Amino acid sequence: MKYLRKSITAGLIVLASGAFALASAQTASAESVTVQASSVEFISAGNCSRDDNLGETAQSFISRCRKGSINREFPGQLLQTSLKDIKSGNSADYKKAWKLLNDNRFKK
Template sequence: MVAGSPELPSITCHARLSRFILCGVFSIRDPMTKRFTAFVSVLLISFSIGFAAPAASASVLHDTPVATAVGSLPPKTCDISSNLDTTANVYISACRKASIRKVFPGEYLGVVLLKIKRDRTATGKKAWKLLNDQRWRK
């Protein structure tokens, strides 16, 4: 290694992707390239670990079954009371105009309509009101 550069005694470049990236960062001599490469390697490592994944912001999302939220079938009718087990995203795609997505709260797109109906927060009430508003009907 170059004199004055940090030593990495236990890192071997062939062991893992993150270690390989770090070895590449410390073998670069240009300071600007080293910073850019370090930045890119931190991004890659954080995406692979999952630090950059967005966290669920609404408490409504935590008790939604995954199979219900992911595997919802398109509704046969557009009556909201008969589609309470459908996610808002599927219901909007099948029964509402696309322009509702501009004003619909994004954190409720993957939530089942029954949970939106029971939610008493301001955004939950807004989501339910928009789903029932007739001006968004196809």
């Protein structure tokens, strides 16, 4: 089920980005379209380990790897902050944000 959802998402991204229309307009071979679709799927199906994604912003990590309900509790001012900065932060907001990112209730 999870793989099917990621495959559908990857297909929607390809269609939304216009890669399908661009490939057909340029009379590209079906092989190049397949390569583009698989690379998009690889990006959307990335690793959701917090420690492997420390350079990513909290907002993109949450949208890719966590349920939307985390946004009710997550400190809004830290959404554009990298996971590395959140992990090393000392204030209560940083600690709360890191704790929420580690909470299994919000995993997809």
